[in-house]
Structure formats: C-alpha cells, structure tokens
Amino acid sequence: MDEPLQRIEGPDAAPRQFRYYDIIMAAFVAILLLSNVIGAAKPSYVTLPGGQEWSFGAGVLFFPLSYVIGDVLTEVYGYAHARRVIWMGFAALAFMAFMAWVVVSLPPAKGWPGQEAYEFVFGNSWRIVLASMVAFWVGEFANSIVLARMKVLTKGKHLWTRTIGSTFVGQGLDSLIFYPLAFYGLAGWPPEQLMQVVLSQWAIKTAWEAALTPVTYAVVGSLKRREGVDVYDTGTDFSPFAKGAAKRT
Template sequence: METSPTSRTQPDTAGPAWADPGSGHYAVLLASISVVVILSNIGGSKGVQFGPIITDGGFFLFPLAYILGDVITELYGARAARRAIVMGFIAAVVSVICYAIIIVLPGFNDDYGIAKQSALETALGPVWQIVLAGLLGYAAGQTLNSTVMVLMKRRTLERGLFARLASSTGLGELVDTLVFCTVAATAIGITTVGQWANYTCFGFVYKVAVQYAVMPATAWLIKWLKRHEPSYRPR
C-alpha cells in the first residue's frame, strides 16, 4: 500500500517500498519532465519526413517523458507520478498562454518585424493543438503506464523491474500514440488516412524501441536513486 507523500518512514509491512517525494531527486525529475513536455510540444508542431516515414519534430524528445515517468513511478509511487503528470500539464498550458501573448504583442512595422511576426504565428500558433493532443494522450498513456507499474510492483516488490518497465511501456505508449497522433495530425499538415497511419505506426514503434533500448540505463538509474534516497527502504 502506498504511503503518504509527507512521511519519511516506511511502515513495517509486506507492501512495496516508496521513497518520499519531498526529496531533491524528485524535484529534479519533476523539473526535467516538465521541460521535456514543453520542448516536445514545440517540436511537435513541425511535420518531419525521412523518405517514406512521417513524424514530427518532437519525436526524439517525447520518449524521455515516459522514461522519467517510469523512474518517478518506481521510486515514489502512483501519487507522485500523478503529481508529475499534472505539473507537466500546467507547464504546457502556461507555455501556450505565453506564446499567445507573445504573438499578440505589437511588433515592429519594418520588413524584418513583419517577417518575424509571421514566423512566430506559423511556428507557435499551432502549438495549442499539439498541447491539447499531448495532454489527452499523455494523461491516458502515462496514467495507464503508472498504474501497470504500481500494480506489478505490489505483486513482485523489488523483483521484476525489467518486466514492469517493458509491460507498462508498451501499453502506455500504444494508448498515448493513438490519441496524440489523431488529435495532432492536422496541426502538422497530415490530411489523409494513409499519412495518419504512417505517423501513428512509426511513432509507436519508435517510442517503444527507444524505451526498450535504454531500459538497462533506466534500470541502472532507478537502482542508483534507490540507493541514494534516504527514505527508500526496499523489502
């Protein structure tokens, strides 16, 4: 059973261990995931094509959000993971509001100022749609991802870390990619079902492949943090 986030001690029960999210490590992970979400949304507004493959400019960043989410969930539990998701949402929404203010502010009237205004409207204008897609996809996918990890940890405790990472990654990324690509497609210029299928399939395969490829590094980071979190008491 997950402990209160304000408690620095673990009860002597047979349940899974969680660290206190009041630590500096949690703050760093929370800040990192918020930055990744914001940058992914900016990059996601640009359509990218490698030969027959269709993706967006945020494709190389977004898997990091799930990797960080896995680390947070494994160490701090579902409640701390939900807090990270909410903070990522807030950061994304605030960024969209800031972009809108920047766009409506009166600029210079010379040729350079007019060109700069047009470029900002083109680059940052569609970001709200990417953020909406990201919020819906990330909420569904990351929530499922965290739930699977927590449920499996309650059954296996400290054993089976790789199984938890692999299982939660596949399910979470599948739901996230379907929702995100469907909502975001028109923002990057996708107009046909074939393009959408290309975009969605590549996105899912790429994200899962990246997370599986770096799984040994993710597991190492989790184990390192467990050793250096004073409030973490493995069972």
C-alpha cells in the same frame, strides 16, 4: 554514505522529503515542454530499404525521455509522487499554451519581419493544444498506473517488464489520441500518413524505452540507494484526482 534501503508500502508511502525528487520533476517538465515546442507538429521520414518513405513525428527523438523519467518516478517514489509530477507537467503545458497565444497575438513592432514565421512555429491551433494536453494526461497516468500495479504483481522483480509494458500502453494511448485529434482532416496529413505516424511513434517510443533499459536500471538503482526507499503501491488509490498516497486494504 547511502542509507539502507527501506521497503515502503501502503499507508507508509505517504509523502516524505526526498533528496532528488525535485530535480527529477524539473527534468520531466523541461523535456515535456521542449518536446511540444520543438518537434510535435513536424512530420519527417526515413527511407526504407525498398525505397518507400516512412513518416514519423520529429518529437519522437526525445519526447520518450519524459516516459523514462516517468517510469523512474513511479518505480522509485511511488504513484502518488508521480501523480503530482504529471499534474505539474499538465499545468506547465497549459501555461505554455496560454503564453504562446498571448505572445503570438501581440502586434509586432513596425518593420519586424518575423511575425509570420513566429505564428507558424508557436501559433499552434486549438486542436494541437487540446490534443497534446489530453494525450499527455491519459498516456502518462496510464503509464504510471500500469507500472505501479505491475511492480506489486511482480514483487519488485523484472523491472524491464514493467518499464517496457507500461510504456507500450502509455505511449500507445498517447499516439492514438494526439495525432488523429490534432491533425485528422488537415491538409498535408492524409489518412494513410497519419496512421503511419501513429504506428511509427508507438513503435519508436517503445523501442526507445527498451534501448534505454540499462540506463533506467542504473538510474533506478542509484536513486533507490541514495533515497533509501523502495516504494510499493499496495492499497494505493489510483485515481488521478486523489490527494492521499495510499489507503489500507
């Protein structure tokens, strides 16, 4: 049977044991890594009604799910728990980048024909790795901070305004940082295409969040009932480097 919902604020939002927190964190990290491995470096396009081709990054197909999960983390468990997950994701990205470099650098067995293709897929340049990590770090923290602050301002009402609003800010920063930092000046990425990808990523990611609003409502409501809490970040230290959950105002 679900526990009665308990409102938690300020110093009382200190870390506690939750039933599903670790599962949500694992899903967040898995989607983050997959989106960076599978789709981050591939530009694709759709043909508009007038015949014009509009470019977008292939990773946009499922990377926004990490932002949905980030919204759920902040809304249900509070900023301090979301901050921990963001750092876990950042560490996982760093480890993945390091291991990709190690594996690509290993000499292939004699006669193995896949080294060139392997390097193309997994041998991301330092620019792509740096851009991915910086964009993720800035975008995710912006998303979580905006949502947590809006929850206090709206007194927990109108969830859709803070999920979409925080995604608009976080995904905007993510797209504006990643694509120019990773691909500006490279062959195959003319400035006009780069700007199209930035704008389309921003728009599609925000649209994804809006389209998944009913799912977000269902997941947030279910988790709050099952965990028995509703966390408000009143008096929280929003520094990404803070250790505590909150402080008194």
